[in-house]
Amino acid sequence: MAGSLRHFGGREALLTKLSGGLAGMNLTTAWALAPTPRAALWLARSGSRSLDEVPVEAACSGETLEFLRSIGVRKLHELRSLPREGLGPRCGAALLDDLDRALGAVPEGRVFFAPPPRFAATLELPAPVSHAEGLLFAARRLLVQLEGLLAARQAGIHRFRFSLGDQHLEIGLGSAAREAERLSRLLREKLAALTLEQPVETIGLEAGDFVPMPGRTAGMFGDRLAEAEDWACLLERLEMRLGRGAVHGLAIYPDHRPELAWRRVEPGEWEPREFVQPGPRPLWLLEDPRRLGEDEVKLLAGPERIEAGWWDGDDARRDYFIAKWNVSMAWIYREAGQWYLHGFFA
């Protein structure tokens, strides 16, 4: 506090200001001045004039307090006169540490006020904007502020909310990020797809749920982490423009029905399943099997019977063959007397 006394106009002025402010918030206060924060705390708690006169109740509690009472120690000066070597093992190191902190022998580690992990800012535009893309320039100013806050907190975000007038855009990210550049790229894709109902005069940006994200020097070539981040950015950009679901990964799934033996998954997601199909499978699968005439194909090998699904009502009873269809190596099946093309051995 000593360092800011001149700024506040001296000790008395600061105290007046402080008690005035606290009274305005309807708080009852007890205060004290001391060379160390802990001494001030104890003095304020007990209302004593000097540290020696502080009752032990202000300095400790629980078992330690019980013990001190039982040996007849009532004030701090009595406690201080006891030998340290004996006190430590009997009432714990915590009390001695606290005492040292109060006396200034050991520095006090303080927890400083931290702003809540959240960002919200609005910006009045100098003139109404009617093209969504025109908002990007202004939005960038907010995104840079956000990046500053995130960088200071070594944090990143998974989503943010951009408001333009009454409309809101929720923008999600594939992986945590804080770079204004990346966020604005995402926003640009979103804005490009947006038509404004009326001109916008105010924009706002909100983000919460910060996640820890250590700072890293970017751009080392061949850096796996940079590659992974680049990949996440790429997938986001593709999804923004092509729509959700336009980008997916593939996984195998243990089912004998060919159309159910795979799954769409998030790219990079991986199903640790080992399932080997009993016969050859084609690299191309037709999502909608195509009806074939019997004379269209020349059978080469088969059949492999696939009979499954009677338990879930989606049953298949098919005989699969490898066949020549025109010049293609085809995977075809016969079900209920009808032939179908289901894939190509490409």
Add this chain to the structure above:
Amino acid sequence: MAVLDTLLQRHSVWRGAAFAQPANVIASGHAALDAELPGGGWPSGALTEILGNFRGVGELQILMPALAALSQAGKRIVWLAPPHLPYAPALAAAGIDLAHLAVVRAPGRRDALWAAEQVLRGAGCRALLAWLHRATYAELQRLAAAAEAGGAFVVLFRPREAERQPSPACLRLALEPAAGDLAIHILKRRGPPASAPLRLALDHPAHALGRTSFSAPAGRQPRMHRSVGLPVHP
């Protein structure tokens, strides 16, 4: 002459009679094909075009060993606008690590070109397979520049008719089925023009079906060394 010799020795001038020595190639996994490709493999950081109008003639099989090696090394592969569904069980059986694969649907021509460029510009993806029906020379040139910047292995699948159109691709192959094998016409490469099409023997899927095969060419081992339980005969 001395100046010319030093220039030629620096590999900064490519002579038509010799193979160019590209910096980065990925072995195709087919010895006969590697022998015909400059540097002994698929070029990365440049466009490769595969032209053909047929499906199911081995057009993916020729890429599988390279893609399997890339994915197993943790490199990501994008399939852009494929004509059918790349089938996960078959990809896994070919050794592809599915965790490093993404399929991108881009119905519009412009969307597909845009997506291809985005994929190539970044450092995240090391291989791109894209099915482009129509693309102008300028558009392909843009992709070639992006590929060069990003260094990825790029294969553009295009219709056979594209052969007549000039292309900035450094390797152009046309595929044709040939009596159970695959005939590869090397239309363009950084090396002497290829005289005859290359015949590549394919892994015949019927081999995996073993005993019930209708036409099993003799002398080849089945690819999967497991017996196949096939309960029913026609």
